Amino acid sequence: MLMAYLCWCYRLSTDGHDFFTSYDEVYDSFDAxxxxxxxxxxxxxxxxxxxxxxxxxxxxxxxxxxxxxxxxQLRTGKTTTFCSGILHQHDYNVVECQALVLAPTRELAQQIEKVMRALGDYLGVKVHACVGEIIVREDQHILSVEKQY
Ligand SMILES: Nc1ncnc2c1ncn2[C@@H]1O[C@H](COP(=O)(O)OP(=O)(O)OP(=O)(O)O)[C@@H](O)[C@H]1O
Known part of the structure; x- marks a missing residue:
């Protein structure tokens, strides 16, 4: 199968000018x-x-x-990529919502929730998918009172 991938990084520079670059560092193991x-x-x-x-x-x-x-391309590990990046950046000493992932469909939101929960199993991360047909107030309660991550 032809594997196509692209990765760009974008950040505001300190002098106020934007820069846009391709990212060419490659890590061939998770350990690295x-x-x-x-x-x-x-x-x-x-x-x-x-x-x-x-x-x-x-x-x-x-x-x-x-x-x-x-x-x-499809099924190449994109979800795992951003889930890992998000989970790495959390401060696990702070008990508050630290990341919000927007997804265009319920199925995708639930798939992301599953991957995030699995990868974060040893981090004690709390994950919640806010999807339709669930009372919004319950989502608000989970995200605030229960202090989900
Ligand atoms: N490094 C890996 N080693 C083995 N399996 C992997 C690896 N990364 C992802 N997978 C598996 O490949 C499948 C696709 O992974 P993932 O959902 O992250 O890809 P995706 O590009 O986001 O998929 P989609 O295009 O369907 O949204 C999943 O079953 C996942 O468990």
Missing amino acids: MGLQENLLRGIYAYGFEKPSAIQQRGIVPFTKGLDVIQQA
Whole structure:
């Protein structure tokens, strides 16, 4: 199968000018990415041994706090890429909502919730999908009173 992937990073520079660049660092193992230990445990426990092409290029820019645009073919590991990046950046000493992922469909939102929960298994992360047909007040309660991440 032809594997196509693209990874761009975008950040406001300190002098106020934008810059836009392709990201060409490649990490051929999850260990080499400098990820939180408990995130690594989650990745390996999920059954991943070697990062896919988009993961080799896409996870680390997330962990550096860059604004990232990624594009790759279906089923190449995009969801895992941004979930890992998000989970790495959390401060697990702070009990508050720290990330919001927007998805265009209920199925995608639920798939992202599943992956986030699995990868974050050893991090103690709390994940909640706010989808239609569930009372909005319940979502608000979970995200505020229960202090979900
Ligand atoms: N490094 C990896 N090693 C083994 N399996 C992997 C790896 N990364 C992802 N997978 C598996 O490949 C499948 C696709 O992964 P993922 O959902 O992250 O890709 P995607 O590009 O977001 O998919 P989609 O295009 O359907 O949204 C999943 O079953 C996932 O568990």
